[in-house]
Amino acid sequence: MLPMTDATAARRAPHDRRRGLMLVLSSPSGAGKTTLSRRLLSQDDDITLSVSVTTRPMRPGEVDGVDYHFIDRPSFDRMVAEEALLEHATVFENSYGTPRAAVEATLADGRDVLFDIDWQGTQQLADRARDDLVTVFILPPSIAELERRLTTRAQDSAEVVAKRMAKAADEMSHYAEYDYVLVNEDVDRTLADLEAILRAERLRRRRRLGLSGFVNAMREGAGR
Numbered sequence: 226m227l228p229m230t231d232a233t234a235a236r237r238a239p240h241d242r243r244r245g246l247m248l249v250l251s252s253p254s255g256a257g258k259t260t261l262s263r264r265l266l267s268q269d270d271d272i273t274l275s276v277s278v279t280t281r282p283m284r285p286g287e288v289d290g291v292d293y294h295f296i297d298r299p300s301f302d303r304m305v306a307e308e309a310l311l312e313h314a315t316v317f318e319n320s321y322g323t324p325r326a327a328v329e330a331t332l333a334d335g336r337d338v339l340f341d342i343d344w345q346g347t348q349q350l351a352d353r354a355r356d357d358l359v360t361v362f363i364l365p366p367s368i369a370e371l372e373r374r375l376t377t378r379a380q381d382s383a384e385v386v387a388k389r390m391a392k393a394a395d396e397m398s399h400y401a402e403y404d405y406v407l408v409n410e411d412v413d414r415t416l417a418d419l420e421a422i423l424r425a426e427r428l429r430r431r432r433r434l435g436l437s438g439f440v441n442a443m444r445e446g447a448g449r
């Protein structure tokens with residue numbers, strides 16, 4: 226178990242001190258993970274995005290170091306060899322991975338980490354840290370709407386969109402491996418559900434490091 230740093234411990238009331246959690250969002254491409262992640266991150270200071278490394282080419286509008294760390298194949302292979310990745314997988318012929326150091330530093334600070342990763346990466350994280358993990362699968366409201374979203378995002382060629390659609394059925398078959406499943410019809414509604422999940426998971430007793438000291442102090446006070 227990772228300890229919290231003094232900075233975070235001092236910021237929280239004793240009963241609010243807790244371990245950071247790892248919130249995973251997965252979905253078929255185009256269902257809305259990126260949109261939901263950006264909105265959640267912009268309104269909640271206690272959660273930060275795990276920025277993955279990838280060998281995929283950058284899309285228009287993406288920023289290196291913000292959306293992904295865009296790296297070449299030798300650099301990716303080196304990170305795997307050095308065990309610098311917490312998990313990694315091949316998706317659509319490109320490699321993706323989660324840098325370990327940033328995640329460990331954020332959790333040690335008692336803050337939460339958001340992951341936009343696929344089912345393969347989720348399984349690897351579950352093998353390593355099931356107790357710290359909260360997993361959410363996002364489904365589109367229909368296949369027609371998924372295709373519409375992939376097409377109107379206008380960032381991929383028709384060929385790439387076709388490949389992503391072909392993979393969607395496969396990806397969706399993994400929904401039952403997740404703790405929560407959200408159908409992303411209306412984005413405001415889905416975001417509200419995601420916030421509710423995060424809020425409740427933060428309140429879980431096993432994550433609340435300060436609780437026993439808090440209760441013990443009250444019990445001592447009551448017995449006086």
Ligand SMILES: Nc1nc2c(ncn2[C@@H]2O[C@H](COP(=O)(O)OP(=O)(O)O)[C@@H](O)[C@H]2O)c(=O)[nH]1
Nearest residue numbers: 254255277313314316321322323341342343346
């Ligand atoms: N296992 C794993 N999957 C990742 C990682 N980063 C991104 N992915 C997944 O790779 C897939 C393709 O991502 P991307 O090329 O950005 O397209 P997107 O589906 O439109 O977000 C998505 O399912 C992501 O969740 C990672 O670090 N590890």
Ligand SMILES: Nc1ncnc2c1ncn2[C@@H]1O[C@H](COP(=O)(O)OP(=O)(O)O)[C@@H](O)[C@H]1O
Nearest residue numbers: 254255256257258259260374378409410411412
């Ligand atoms: N609930 C929604 N309703 C309509 N359009 C959406 C919704 N959620 C996301 N979108 C749009 O669908 C496209 C794909 O969303 P994105 O967040 O990039 O998906 P993913 O990261 O899962 O591939 C984007 O153009 C986005 O603006």
